[in-house]
Amino acid sequence: MDPACSLGLEPCPTASGALIAESGLKDLGIHTEMLTDACVDLYEEGRITGDKKQIDTHKMTYTFAMGNAKAL
Numbered sequence: 001m002d003p004a005c006s007l008g009l010e011p012c013p014t015a016s017g018a019l020i021a022e023s024g025l026k027d028l029g030i031h032t033e034m035l036t037d038a039c040v041d042l043y044e045e046g047r048i049t050g051d052k053k054q055i056d057t058h059k060m061t062y063t064f065a066m067g068n069a070k071a072l
Contacts, residue, residue, distance in 0.1 A: 014036075014037070014038055016038065017036070017037075017038025017039070017041055017042055018038075020038075020042060020047065021041065021042060021045055021047065025047060026046070026047055026049070027047075027049045027050075027051040027052050028042065028047050028048045028049070028050075028052075029048065029049075029050040029051075029052060029053035029056075029057075029060075030043075030048055030050070030060035030061065030062060031053065031055065031056065031060075031061045031062075032061070032062050032063075033062065033063045033064070034062065034063065034064060034065070034066050035060065035062040035064070035065040035066070035067075036065075036066060036067050037067035037068055039060070039062075040067070043060070048060065
């Protein structure tokens with residue numbers, strides 16, 4: 001089974017991202033429509049590696065970025 005989590009639209013990504021950052025989750029992967037600041041924060045903290053992704057391993061796959069300048 002491949003666990004998945006959707007961060008969603010603001011303010012959900014910020015809150016969800018903060019909870020994930022405080023958890024023991026690691027080696028997360030990103031395959032989403034919208035890359036958010038929360039995704040970038042998790043990547044910078046080393047939580048997102050894409051190691052466990054079966055498609056596009058070690059890559060973040062997204063359609064567009066939305067947030068402040070660090071997501072662009």
